[in-house]
Amino acid sequence: MTAMGLLFDVTACALCGACWLADKERNKLPIPEGDFTQDALSDTAFLAMERRQGRGVRHSCMHCVQPTCASVCPVAALEKTPVGAVVYHQERCIGCRYCVIACPFCVPKYEWSKQLPYVRKCDLCHSRIAAGESPACAAACPTGALLYGERSALLHVAHERIAAGKGAYLDRVYGEHEVGGTSLLILTDISLEELGYPTNLSSNPMPSLTWEALVNVPRVVLLGGAMLTGLWWLTKRREEVRAARKEQQ
Ligand code: SF4
Ligand code: SF4
Ligand code: SF4
Incomplete structure (x- = not known):
């Protein structure tokens, strides 16, 4: 199956909020009143549109090509699918929140206020793209600022736009190399720092860095630590689920 992706062109975005609303509707999330640009990423906002420098x-x-969230998950609750989306299997999740800490883009959010909390994030409308449709945000975008397609084709389009723009764009496609590449690619006319995107990321996939660090730690320490942590979380999670079920009865 072909790895798909999204190209977000900052210069074409009218900040209309249609993608933000489409995310809310698609994922049945509450729609807050007021300025949508103030709705930051959370367990009820899987897509945020922030206003910075008028853009x-x-x-x-980011649907990383080699997602750190999936590599640290001890129970394979996060999975990179062949179509490009990183999806979440909530029935497997034990609530350890390693993914929340490990994501280089601070994306996964935990439902702290719920009795039976899960991790929440965008899944690139996996069921839609698996059926050959585009993600809801891209389908709703009226300006073409969100382009959906094969990741390799989107990279080609992005570099063509940079070349044709003759300096109108920053000469860099954000997500082409960051953490080994992402399926969400971003084109901009101003610096990534001004837009608030992290720019100090390695071009090596984070899972490989994780493993490079881990091989230097004595195996017995790792195994012991992992087992104890796993046991603690499993026990805690079981207790939480039991308590919540009791209250629901
Ligand atoms: S951006 Fe974070 S949550 Fe999304 S795939 Fe990459 S590591 Fe996982
Ligand atoms: S919180 Fe759930 S999805 Fe995240 S790493 Fe732990 S088990 Fe995996
Ligand atoms: S729908 Fe398109 S133009 Fe509107 S805010 Fe989203 S990306 Fe920008």
């Missing part, structure tokens, strides 16, 4: 700045899961 729209998209925040959502």
